[in-house]
Amino acid sequence: MAGEVRFDTASRAMWSADASNYRRIPIGVVRPRDTADAEAAIAVCREHGVPVLPRGAGTSIAGQAVNTAVVLDYAKHCNRILEIDPDARTARVEPGVVCDQLRDAARPYGLTFGPDPSTHNRCTLGGMIGNNACGSHSVAWGKTVDNVHALDVLTYRGERLLLGPGGTLPRGADPLHISTQSHSDAESIPDALRQLGERLGDDVRAAFPELTRRVSGYNLDQLLPENGFDLAKALVGTEGTCVTVLGATMRLVESPPARALAVLGFPDAYTAADNVMVVREHNPLTIEGMDAGLIAALRAHNPNETTSRALPEGGGWLYVETGGATREEAEAAAHAVVKAMKPYGQTGSVVVSDPVRMRALWRVREDGAGILTRSPDGGEAWPGWEDAAVPPERFGAYLREFDQVLARHGRRGVYYGHFGDGCLHVRIDFDLLTREGIANFRSFMEDAADAVVKYGGSLSGEHGDGQARAELLPRMYPKEIISGFEEFKAIWDPDDAMNPGCLVRPKRMDEDLRIFVGMPRLSGKPELAFAHDRGDFGRAARRCLGVGRCVTGSGGVMCPSYRATGEEMHSTRGRARLLFEMANGEVITDGWKSPEVAEALDLCLSCKGCKRDCPVGVDMAAYKTEFLAQRYKNRPRPLTHYSMGALPRWLRLVARVPGLPRALNAAARRPRLAAVAKRLGGIAPERAIPPLAERPLRASRRSFGETGTRGRVVLWLDTFTGHFDPVIAGDAVAVLTALGYRVELPAGEVCCGLTWFSTGQLGAARRVLRRTLDTLRPWLRESVPVVALEPSCAAALRADLPELLPDEPDAKALAGAVRTFAEVLAPHAAELTELADRAGPPATGRRALVQTHCHQHADLGNEADRTVLGALRVDAEVLDSGCCGLAGNFGFEKGHYEVSMACAERVLLPAVRAADPDVAVLADGFSCRTQLRQAGTREPVHLAQLAADALGLR
Known part of the structure; x- marks a missing residue:
């Protein structure tokens, strides 16, 4: 086949879980490029008697997207919208099309696809068909089943059928079909299903609840004549247990303007x-x-x-x-x-x-x-009883009884959901770590099922049954219907090879629990404190639940390497899965020496975007630091750890020799010398070496603004500002003194240790930080604010410092004392406006594109920056551009250049090129400014420079 065939350890580990509580190691992963690939893959599996699991984005919450099978992953390649017919209000799609992709394509026609789960920017239509997904607009536009017109499907035995109202459709009815020789017994499937519907009709009418959110079980009601014997709709919600979907014709609806x-x-x-x-x-x-x-x-x-x-x-x-x-x-x-x-x-x-x-x-x-999966103290909550639904007129009564069930079992949960359809989402603090806790989980699930059935509801109202609830279906349906489900599957899949053990003859809901069977086996204390995970790296590694925010194509900061490569291994989710399996040791057996984990983390930019954008706060930058610290303990390190990882040390030595910065700049402009230097330092040959300031900023004066009517601040002279962009510090001092602050400079060197931290050299980072604390102790004792101009330094001092020195009071004091330049200015917004107005507007006006540093996005926020820009009367557009791609040493390391530039070319560089010449490009981070400079766009500025200019101080 032309697509990807992956039976390697890393792929099996990454596809071993979905967004549920369950984990099963697949046999392998196949990513078809087209329907011919899918047919070929299933033919091979059929030849060897191997089960198959069709899968979309892997965000299923009930466990239906994990199995010991060959996974057919349609998300990467089979994602074309083949046609939109605005008159018929239909769209023909491949199964890997993302929900938002279809909605965006339909928007110009005033149409949309109605179902929109909370994962709408990454879930695939094939997955939505498999789970009968709904979303927040179901009160208006129904579930997926209500929006499917026709399906092109393939059975395990190779029968190809085009299905819709009335059964099968003529072969020429839909160009989704690629000419293929269908097996002769394909036509027997509709006949058998018609007979099943006739025989069970009265039982179905009596047993199926009148409920808009009934998702549990198979749609046997679609076999009834009053529902048009619609075999396409009958297959919606079958969770990959009957066929694999090769294409679909979906119904579109009018979208209010x-x-x-x-x-x-x-x-x-x-x-x-x-x-x-x-x-x-x-x-x-x-x-x-x-x-x-x-x-x-x-x-x-x-x-x-x-x-x-x-x-x-x-x-x-x-x-x-x-x-x-x-x-x-x-x-x-x-x-x-x-x-x-x-x-x-x-x-x-x-x-x-x-x-x-x-x-x-x-x-x-x-x-x-x-x-809701994590409490501030590191407590964990889980899905399982996740999305039951009752008639909305009985919803309040059901909610009260559900609370009683929680209390009876000593559990707590927090609600949200589709209240208009009587569908409740809740994450519950189940104990899935002990046998006693798992017994409590089972008992709770049984009682909760009885409660929802009492109110005429459905065990699942949106996410399907999967392993989480299929075992409970006999509590909702009589035995005649359960037997009907078994016969329905057997008609489509007589070999029981499509996602076996799901829905029909299901696995137990308390087996294969990811947390219990995947308990970490790594020994030793972690290097970082992992304060939000109770000091436990294993607990941190299982923080990812697979909801997949990191595998989206746009918006926010995470995950830049995934957006550049499209590879699961380079997503936050993929890396987290590999770390989880590394900690467990069953599939990935080399521990900290694992080449699979090392490969996955190599393209992690340590941008910290996941720390903020991931709903469960996965902090892959910290996990990478821990991994590097453990992997290279007492071992030789990569060249870049010695060169760029220790850059502040080398720059201090250079600055002590008069004339040396100028000489090094001259050498860097000579191609042969620069090439040797880059090769020795592990630097990408495509990169230019940034020029050093020939007169680095040093603390020749100890204070500025002698009166200090506003009080004292100490200016953090970071490595990058002092040695590359000292003019920024001068402008910052001018602005702060104009506002009445006494600006003081520390006598000794200060460093946040970030370059050592990000390369896992934590012993050196601690030594550097302890020296810094010694230098700053006089100011910390008097609670003087510390103003950091470099966002990565401010973030390191606030977030990384307490992780490295958790028991040192001065570390906590410094973390609490750090302020960004904008945070100091923001309380004086009115005065800034007055000063700016007095200075008069520049001839070209004040407009700016703002590139927010990733670490600022993650640890600091930019509300203060927005306030200051508004006060300075700057018309600012804050770009939703994600990481600039340089990310400290990442973009300079050999082998990373292409990914680094791909990150920048997604949004940032095109936006800068398209901006008018008078628009300032505001980038407080040295990495961001360097990326912009080396991309040959225009000279970026720091907020201190913009403020000094606006206030007439330059």
Whole structure:
């Protein structure tokens, strides 16, 4: 076949889990390029009697996307939209098309694809068909099954069928079909299914609940004549247990041109749930719900976030989205909902129609699944009983009884979900580490299933049954229906080779639990404190739950190497899986010496984007540091660890020799000498060596601004500012003294140790930091703020320093004393505006493109920067460009140049090239400025330079 065939250890490890509690090592992974590849792969598996598991993005939460089988992964290659027919309102797609990809393609026609799970920017349509996925707009547009028109499918025995209403469709009905010789018994499948529907019709009508969110079990109701004997819809939600989907024709719906969001506050989630039927009368697009616990978890996860402050007062909330032909019409519909809900216990409301503010509020809800998996003290919560649904008119009563079930089993959970459809999402603090805890898990699941059935509900309302709930199906359906499920699968898959053990004759829900069977076996104490994971590297390595935010194509910072290569190994999720398996030792057996883990981490930029953007706070930069520290303990290191890893030391030595910086700059301009230097230092030959400042900034004066009416600050003279861009420090001093600060400089050298930290040289990093603490101790004793101009230094001192020296009080004091330049200026916004107005506008006006440093994004935030730019009357566009690609030493290391530049070319460099000549490019990070300079765009500036210019101080 033309596609990828991967039976290597790393691939088997990375595809061993989905977003559920379960783990099973696959036989291998196949990534077809087209339908011919899929047919060839299944033919080989059939020849050898090997089971097959079709899979999309791997974000399934019930465990249906893991098995001891050959995984057919359609996400990478089979992702073409073949046709959109706006008149018929249909789209023909391959199974690897991402949900948002289809929605974006349909938007110019005023259409959209209705189902939109919270994973809409990475989940595939093949996976949505497999799970019968729904999403927040199901009250308006239903589940995936309601939006499927036809399916092109392949059985394990090689039968190729085109399915739709009435059974099979003519071969020429859909050009998805690639000419192939179908087996002669293919036509017997519809006949057998028709007979099954006729025989079980009355049982199905009696046993299937009248429920918009019934996802559990097979869709035997689609075999009934009143439902059109629709075999395409009958296969939706079969979780890869019957066929593999090669193509689909999906239904599109009209998308309102404008939307508004009404957020309604209630005293608690019960009251919100009690009143969803009133909201439904207004025919909104969405009725979502959240509990106060989710907001508490969000704020604990990200103390710098501000979006939740926009929520109205309350302990439970409903998100109600409305649509209209105009923004005013959508807003009016939202206000009508607010007015209608006032008599029903509403504690407050807010209506938003600005798309940016709406997206920010929606992200609070969409990140719920990940946020709730960890408490601030490192406590863990898990899926399992994840998405049951009941009739929405009974939702409030069910929610109260569900809380009683939790209490009876000593468990806690936080709610969110699709309240308008009676569907509840919850992550629960199950103990999956001990046999006693697992017994409690099983007992809880059985009682929870009985409770949802009591209220006429479905065990699954969105994510499918999988291994998590299939064992419980006999509690929901009578034995006649369970037998019908078995016969339905046998008609499609008589060899029981498609995802066996899922749905029919299921595996036990308390087997293959990823946490229990994958307990870490690494010995020894970690080098870092891992304070958020109770000092346990194994606990940190299992933080990733596989929700897949890192395998998206745009938005945010993570994961730049994945976006450059498209390889699972270079995603945060892929790396986390490899580290988990390394800690376990079953598949990856070399521990810290593992070549698979080393290869995966080699292209990790240590940008820390995952630390902020990953809903569960995976910090791959820290894990890479730990890995490097352990791997090279008492062993020779790569050249770059000695050259760039110790760069501050070399630069200090150079600065002590008069004239040496100038001589080195001259040598760097001579190609042969530069090539030798780069080869000796492990530097990429494509890179230029940045020129040193010929007069490095040294603390010749100890203070500036003698009066200090605003108080004292100590300026952190970092390596990069002092030795490469000293003009920035001068401008910073000018601005701070103009605001009335007394700026003081430490007498000795200070360093945050970042270059040693990022290369895993933690002993050296600790020594450097202890010397720094000795130097700064007089200021720390007097609580003088420490102003850092380089974002990576500020982030290292706030976040990495406590991980390296967790028991040293001065380390905590320095972490608390560090301020960014913007954080010092932001409280004086009014004065800055007055000074800027007095200085007068420059002739060309003030506009700027802002490249936020990755470490600032992760550890510091940029609210203060936005405030300062506004105060200086700078019209600033903050780029959603992700990492610049240089990332400290990463982009300079040999072998990384292409990935480094691919990261920059995604958004940053095209945006800079397209900007008008008078637009300043603001980049506070030395790495970002160097990448821009070496890309040959324009000279970037630091906020200190922009502020000095705006205030007339230059």
